[in-house]
Amino acid sequence: MSNIVDLVSKISTVDGAYAILKEQIEIDDDIANAISFAMDAHEGQFRKSGEPYIVHPILVAAIVAATTSNKTMVIAALLHDVVEDTPYTLEDIESRFGADVALLVNGLTKFTELREDELLPSSSNEKLLKSALTFKNMLLTSIKDSRVLIIKLCDRLHNMLTLDALSSDKQKRISEETLVVYTPIAHRLGMSKIKRELEDFSFRYIYPDEYKKIDDYITSHMQDLDLRLNGFIEEIKSILNENGFHRDDIIIEKRVKHYYSIYMKMQRKGVSIEEVLDLLAIRIIVDKPLLCYKVLGILHLNYTPIISRFKDYIALPKDNGYKTIHTTLFVHDSIIEAQIRTKQMHNVAECGIAAHWKYKGDDSEIKLDWIKEMPYDNESPEMFYENAKSDLFSEELVVFSPIGEKFTLPKDAVVLDFAYAIHSEVGDLATSATINKEKVSLLSKLKNGDIVKIITQDEPRLHCTWVDNVKTSKAKEGIRAMCNRRLKDVETKVAYKILASIFKTPPSEIEEITKELKIDSNIRRVVDNLDLLKEKIKNIASYKNLKEVRFWELLKKGYKKPQIKKINKFIFFTNKALEDAEFDYCCHPKMGDDIIAFYDKGVAVIHHKMCKKAYNMLNEDKELIFVKWNILKSNKFRLVVALQNKKGALLELLRVLDSLDLNVTNIELGIQSSDSAEYCRLEVETSSDNQNRIKDIISRKFKLIDFVSLKDAYKS
Numbered sequence: 001m002s003n004i005v006d007l008v009s010k011i012s013t014v015d016g017a018y019a020i021l022k023e024q025i026e027i028d029d030d031i032a033n034a035i036s037f038a039m040d041a042h043e044g045q046f047r048k049s050g051e052p053y054i055v056h057p058i059l060v061a062a063i064v065a066a067t068t069s070n071k072t073m074v075i076a077a078l079l080h081d082v083v084e085d086t087p088y089t090l091e092d093i094e095s096r097f098g099a100d101v102a103l104l105v106n107g108l109t110k111f112t113e114l115r116e117d118e119l120l121p122s123s124s125n126e127k128l129l130k131s132a133l134t135f136k137n138m139l140l141t142s143i144k145d146s147r148v149l150i151i152k153l154c155d156r157l158h159n160m161l162t163l164d165a166l167s168s169d170k171q172k173r174i175s176e177e178t179l180v181v182y183t184p185i186a187h188r189l190g191m192s193k194i195k196r197e198l199e200d201f202s203f204r205y206i207y208p209d210e211y212k213k214i215d216d217y218i219t220s221h222m223q224d225l226d227l228r229l230n231g232f233i234e235e236i237k238s239i240l241n242e243n244g245f246h247r248d249d250i251i252i253e254k255r256v257k258h259y260y261s262i263y264m265k266m267q268r269k270g271v272s273i274e275e276v277l278d279l280l281a282i283r284i285i286v287d288k289p290l291l292c293y294k295v296l297g298i299l300h301l302n303y304t305p306i307i308s309r310f311k312d313y314i315a316l317p318k319d320n321g322y323k324t325i326h327t328t329l330f331v332h333d334s335i336i337e338a339q340i341r342t343k344q345m346h347n348v349a350e351c352g353i354a355a356h357w358k359y360k361g362d363d364s365e366i367k368l369d370w371i372k373e374m375p376y377d378n379e380s381p382e383m384f385y386e387n388a389k390s391d392l393f394s395e396e397l398v399v400f401s402p403i404g405e406k407f408t409l410p411k412d413a414v415v416l417d418f419a420y421a422i423h424s425e426v427g428d429l430a431t432s433a434t435i436n437k438e439k440v441s442l443l444s445k446l447k448n449g450d451i452v453k454i455i456t457q458d459e460p461r462l463h464c465t466w467v468d469n470v471k472t473s474k475a476k477e478g479i480r481a482m483c484n485r486r487l488k489d490v491e492t493k494v495a496y497k498i499l500a501s502i503f504k505t506p507p508s509e510i511e512e513i514t515k516e517l518k519i520d521s522n523i524r525r526v527v528d529n530l531d532l533l534k535e536k537i538k539n540i541a542s543y544k545n546l547k548e549v550r551f552w553e554l555l556k557k558g559y560k561k562p563q564i565k566k567i568n569k570f571i572f573f574t575n576k577a578l579e580d581a582e583f584d585y586c587c588h589p590k591m592g593d594d595i596i597a598f599y600d601k602g603v604a605v606i607h608h609k610m611c612k613k614a615y616n617m618l619n620e621d622k623e624l625i626f627v628k629w630n631i632l633k634s635n636k637f638r639l640v641v642a643l644q645n646k647k648g649a650l651l652e653l654l655r656v657l658d659s660l661d662l663n664v665t666n667i668e669l670g671i672q673s674s675d676s677a678e679y680c681r682l683e684v685e686t687s688s689d690n691q692n693r694i695k696d697i698i699s700r701k702f703k704l705i706d707f708v709s710l711k712d713a714y715k716s
Contacts, residue, residue, distance in 0.1 A: 004066040005197055008059050009161045012051045014039075017058035024065035025074055030097070034075040037096060041079075041086040049165035056158060057081060063154040067194070070147075070357035076104035077151050083109045107148035108155075149185060150354050153194050156182050160201040168205075175205040190320035190352025199260035206700075207263070214259045217273045222256075229254040229280055232331050236284070236299075243298050250295075251285040251343075267703035270642045270678045278328060281337040285346050289314060292325055292340045299338060303329040309337075311448075314345070316398045319408045321348045321355075399450045409446065413471045416442040416463065419454045420475040427478045429456035443469050462486060464610055468708045483610070490609055490618065491524035494596050497624040498526065501599060502537060502562055502575055513540055526626075527596065527609075530573055533626055537562065566630055570597075570604070574625040577602050581627075587611035592635070597627035636665075636685045636710040637694070642703035643669075643680040653680065656701060660694055662686050679705060 007020050018035070025031070038057055045053035061077040064070075075097055082088050083105060090109070094102035156178060163171045179202040186195035204211045218225070233252050241247055257279055265276055284295055292314060299305070309328035317323045325340040347355045399407050399418060407421045415435070419442070420427030432455045433440055443466060446452065464483040467476055496507040496514075503510065514520040519539050526533040560575035567581045569591070579602040587608040589595050594609035598617065604625060607614035643649050650669070657664060666683040688694065695707050 004063055005157070005161065008062060008158060011059060012049065012055060014052055014055055014058070017055045017062070021058055021062040021065065021074075024062050025069060025071070028071070030071065031075060031078070034078040034097065038078045038082060041082045041088050045085065047162070047165065049162060053081075053085075056162075060151070060155045060158050063157055064151055067154060067191075067351060068150060068354045068357040072100055073104065073147050073151055073357070075101050076108065076147075077154065079105050080108045080151060080155060103145060104148055104151065107145060108151060146189070146353055147357075149189060150191070153182060153186050153189075153191060153198075157194055157197055157201075160198060163201070163205060171205040175202040178202045179206065186352075188320055189354075190318075190322055190348060191354060192322075192352065193350045196258045196260075200258050203260040203263060210263055211259060214262055214273055218256060218259075218279075225256055225280060226254075228331075228334055229256075229282065229336075232280075232334075232336060233282060236282070239298060239302055240295065243294075245286075245291075245295075249287065253283040253285070255281050255283070257281055264703075267642055270644045270703075272644070277335045278337050280334060281339065283339045283341070283346075285341060285343055287342060289342055289345075292342065295340050296325055296327060299327060299329060299340075303331055305329055306335070314341075316406065318396060320352060324349055397446060397448045399446050399448075399452050402451060402453050410471045413446050414443050414469060415440060415446065415452060415454070416466065416479075417470050417472045417475045418446060418452050420470075420472065420478045422454065424474070424478050426454055426456060427475060428460040428482050429458070430454050431457045431461050442466075462610060462612070465709075486610065486615070488524060490596075490615060491527045493618045494609075494624055495523045495526045497618070497622075498533070498626050499536060499540065501623040501625055503540065510540070528594075528628065530626065530628070533573065562626075567604070569630050570606070571628050571630045572597065572604060572625055574599070576623075576625060578604060578625070580604070581606060583607075584611075584613065586613040591631060592629060595627060595629070597625050599623040599625045635688065636683065637691070638706070638708045638710055639682045639684065639698070639704065640706035641680050641682070641698070642705055643678060645678055650680070653702060656698060657682075657684060660686070660697060661688065662694070683710065 004020075004024070007023075011017050011020060021027070021035075027035075035058065039054050042053045042057070047053055047056060057078050057080060060080065061074045064077040065074045068074075079093060079097070079101065083090050083093065090102055090106055093105050159174065160178060163174060166174070178198050183195050183198045183202070186192075186198060233254060236252060237247060237250070240250060262273065262276060262279065265271075266273060269275075286292060286295060306328040309326070311326040314323045314325055323341060323345040326337065327340075328335060328337045341349060396408050397411055397413065399409060401407070401422070407418060409417050409421060415433045416427060416430060419430040419433070430442055433442060433444070434453045434455070435444060435446070435450050437451075437453075442463070460482055462483055463479050464486075467479045467483075470476055470479065493507075496510050499510045499514075500507040511520070514523055514536070517539055519536060522532070523536070526536055562573050562575045565572045565574065565578050567578065570581050572578055572581075576599055578599075581597070581604040583589070583606050589606065589608040589611075595606050596609050596614060597604040597606050598614070599605075599622075604627060606627065641653060643653065654664070662684040663686065664682055664684050668681040670678060686694070691707070691709070695704060698704050698707075
């Protein structure tokens, strides 16, 4: 991929673009016809750089050809902007090039992208919305045909190669979208070549200073790094040769790790590039899987391995089809990662799903079920992206059921993620679990190779405050769906009981009246909305105009106009005699939590809205009254940030928090993790509800390890 990228990045003429395409694939009559058609369609159009527009689709087609060697996809790449940017229609495409090409062009046209003239500030909610929509549309389109995603990724790669023609603001914003939308999808499709290129180009424009530091270091040390790698490779070849391998039977590749992965390692561990130990890697490619294990044994017998870094993705492949053995070795005064794979594994590892077309007969074994399982019906694209991104990003672990069934989950997944991965019903009913036969909580973190058993109960157990602790979209969506159902049920029952208490009338009769008046559709909102409650009271009181006087006569006997009453830190709206307010012993809601109030002989008894005891009491003959907090709303969060041990790092972090109007209530410094990184843990409070904006802005300057809401009193 680096070869085609180097070639394409230097081309700005039609002849040059055509020459590169010709190097990648034979130009037969069909491809020549597509080139001619695209040139006519884009005649007179130019890019921001001033080059003829047609150069772009020809070079995208060249990247597609280098990636897949598939003629249909190459033709679709040549035509991918015709329908959107020229007078030609999809019908014109189909009549000239057939239904298959038209299907791909149609899929490519449907993307809602961040166009250059629509770019918004990085902190904008609308920018997040557009990125999330692009992400969602890409996955929806790919359900029908994954070839669309491959072409789109190649298109984005060429766009990244030509960002120099744009302003710095546009460069950064397009790069941000690339990093959050395109690279996770490239990873999940196993297209590591394109993923690495997209990450490094995005990194260059988003963090130019950090990119330059790494580039300067690698460039200035390249001779030394090269000598070390070459020396190690010669050693390896000699050792393998002594153990029965012919030099022509093995391929050994060397590389310095790509810049973005180095940067992420620096952030994760809180170290400088001088302190990153494993910058170097080699790849040993052999003919058969069994030989991979022979090579592994020879390496471990001759060099000291770091066992904690060993991973066998041949025995336990990733869901994106990736199969390789990873081991990290002490080699003299260096630490070098060695990857061992077969030629077929190498094809799939580099090209991913595209290997199916590029290398005929290769079974890439890439699972695409994850696309169909995404919560597409979620009304919020932002929420969809927030749910989905943890499933897409690269670090994964494998755990097993007691019968040996394998499940791939994101790093730091917890037991409840595993429960939902088995089935949504198992997640809903989960109550506890065992890991390797030891009893654990549902929030216990999983490790590679764990054997997990889920223990369930007959009735669903609510885990509403755990939504920030789980990592997978399936678990997040399952928790939200179950809790939203319970919340709707609670609020509806509470609403009718509040009105019933005011009118001294059974809730069933109030429900009947609201349905007849057609004011029942939003009845649950009266629980938190005093103005709406007053409106409903007025509607019901006027019921005498629509019905016989029976109900009105009942009202006259004991109806009193409700009044606002303030007791302690609560505001009540009731016509009952109210002397005091107190908490029950069961749930202890904190200031600002969602609450309800039962009425008991002049006392308001406060419960959390999702309290299990309160839910059971709703089915009994208990009166409720309207309540809300008499305070300004405050949201509390816990943050864990990787913080480099250098002068001014903490001050810079506090400045960012202050710019977001976050009040720091607690701070812990120098927290060490198992990977020797140094973390800072903070608790903050704010009146803002926009968690996504807070996380986004902090993540731009710091590695945000954890971000958890402290809103509720039920966190385990």
